[in-house]
Amino acid sequence: MSTSRRWRRADFATEPRALARALLGHRLVRVLDGGTRLAGVIVETEAYLGVRDRAAHSFGGRRTARNESMYRKPGTAYVYFTYGMHHCMNVVCGDEGDPVAVLIRALMPVEGADQMRSRRAAHRLDNGAALRETDLCSGPAKLCQAMAIDRDLDGTDLTRAPSLFIEHPPDHGPATRRIGRSARIGVGYAAEWADRQLRWFLSGNPHVSR
DNA sequence: ATGACGATTTACT
């Protein structure tokens, strides 16, 4: 079977809770200038439900230069900058114009772990300290460091760009493990939306954030 | 023009 493993538009055109669940076990792939491939299995995600979701950047229909990508086609990357130093990456989904998305929170590295380790170490004060494999992509900003994802990739069309996309796992891959669910991380300001169970992860996977 | 705030991570007590 030689069909493309890359996710297509229709794969992204679904509501965010279903997409958050569906992305688990699939791969986020980054191809650097020069052709080096970095990839990780998605092990943790969060759904952001758009205008009604107090925790979402698009709550209440807010639309600014920063979150413009959320209003684009499903399959668009929404990469934002926060805390003065970190980037996080979302996959825009649903219908075009409905600003819903899924935050990628953690990956299990499967290609280019050495490059990831270098990039992660470069962001630390003590860049000589040993970094375990579970320190490379176990958080939304960590994985962006490891995969060289920043605002330059905001608005990327994941169905077409050579540099960033989602892939189906190989045939006969590991069996889908148990999926855990919880409240989202870091959204305590969102009142009743803070407690909604909108985070999904592969139970017991050591690359999930803590 | 100004001030407050992060969908986080790291280092330190």
Next chain:
DNA sequence: GTAAATCGTCATA
């Protein structure tokens, strides 16, 4: 466990 780091972005004026 707690707190510092660090600045783009946005709401208010």
